[in-house]
Amino acid sequence: MRSSLFPARRMSRACAFCLQRQHQPGIAPTRNLRASSTQQHRVSSLPLGSQSRSRPHTTSIPTTIRSFSKSRAVQNSQTDTDTKPKVPQTHYEFFPKTLPDGPPPRGPFPIDVRALRREYLGLQAGAHPDLHPSHMKARAQATSARINEAFKTLENPLLRAQYILSLRGLDVANDETAKVEDPELLMLVLETRECIEEAEAEGDLEGLRIENEERISECEDTLRELFARDDLDAAKAEVVRLRYWVNVRESINNWEKGKPVVLEH
Numbered sequence: 645m646r647s648s649l650f651p652a653r654r655m656s657r658a659c660a661f662c663l664q665r666q667h668q669p670g671i672a673p674t675r676n677l678r679a680s681s682t683q684q685h686r687v688s689s690l691p692l693g694s695q696s697r698s699r700p701h702t703t704s705i706p707t708t709i710r711s712f713s714k715s716r717a718v719q720n721s722q723t724d725t726d727t728k729p730k731v732p733q734t735h736y737e738f739f740p741k742t743l744p745d746g747p748p749p750r751g752p753f754p755i756d757v758r759a760l761r762r763e764y765l766g767l768q769a770g771a772h773p774d775l776h777p778s779h780m781k782a783r784a785q786a787t788s789a790r791i792n793e794a795f796k797t798l799e800n801p802l803l804r805a806q807y808i809l810s811l812r813g814l815d816v817a818n819d820e821t822a823k824v825e826d827p828e829l830l831m832l833v834l835e836t837r838e839c840i841e842e843a844e845a846e847g848d849l850e851g852l853r854i855e856n857e858e859r860i861s862e863c864e865d866t867l868r869e870l871f872a873r874d875d876l877d878a879a880k881a882e883v884v885r886l887r888y889w890v891n892v893r894e895s896i897n898n899w900e901k902g903k904p905v906v907l908e909h
Contacts, residue, residue: 735807737793739763743798747808748871754864757799764795801864802890805871805883812876816883824884833888840895840905853896859889 725752732738736746742759744752771788797803806817824830836852843849870879895905 678903728751728867732790732794734811735797738767738791738794739798749813749874753805753808753871755798755804760795760799767791772844801860801867802883802886805886806869808871809876809883811878814876814880816880824881824888826885829885829888833892836892837895837905840892841903843899844901846899849896849899853893856889856892856896860886861894863889 686699734747736743736751739760742756742763743751768788771784771791797807803817809816836856839852840849863882866882867879867886870876870882
């Protein structure tokens with residue numbers, strides 16, 4: 645029997661070294677390494693569709709991005725809408741400084757005409773077509789026309805009252821059947837027309853002028869109360885009455901000797 649090539653002392657050291665290698669956790673056995681390599685090979689050899697199904701989380705990333713992008717687009721759209729200037733929907737909205745409360749019943753019927761004119765002039769100065777580039781002139785002209793119409797309507801008590809009723813669905817201005825059924829009022833209107841036609845000079849109408857202006861003021865005061873309590877039916881009848889006296893005013897202002905007087909209701 646042949647003796648070992650290594651001395652007994654050296655063999656014991658080698659065995660101790662082998663035992664130490666086996667107890668180290670960081671070094672896997674050769675069999676485990678081979679198994680791991682085999683599993684990696686099997687995964688890499690799977691079809692592409694099977695690999696994608698094994699990782700379902702990859703499809704959620706584009707969906708999240710699309711949702712975020714859509715949310716940002718909606719926010720940007722809302723921001724753009726908020727930054728656009730609001731287009732006035734009524735004559736009152738053109739003059740927020742003078743008429744902050746809007747039409748009756750929330751706002752009053754009487755108007756500070758001087759303040760209204762100041763705000764009107766400022767608006768017209770900013771909307772003048774000459775201050776805008778060529779491609780914006782048509783729009784500026786349309787805006788200027790709307791501002792002018794709003795001012796002309798609101799500064800006149802009769803037109804203002806008719807406009808307020810139109811906002812509530814009552815078209816008194818174009819309603820040919822809107823007449824006063826009061827016989828005493830109709831008789832008074834006929835007598836006033838005769839006085840205007842029989843006048844020999846303009847000075848003869850001065851007393852009638854003063855009396856008629858008092859009637860107009862009374863109608864305006866009545867409308868203020870009726871609009872304040874939102875009594876639209878009574879306001880409609882009072883507007884027709886006011887229209888008679890406004891026609892009398894125009895007939896007096898346009899008087900000519902021998903010229904017939906036509907009082908429209």
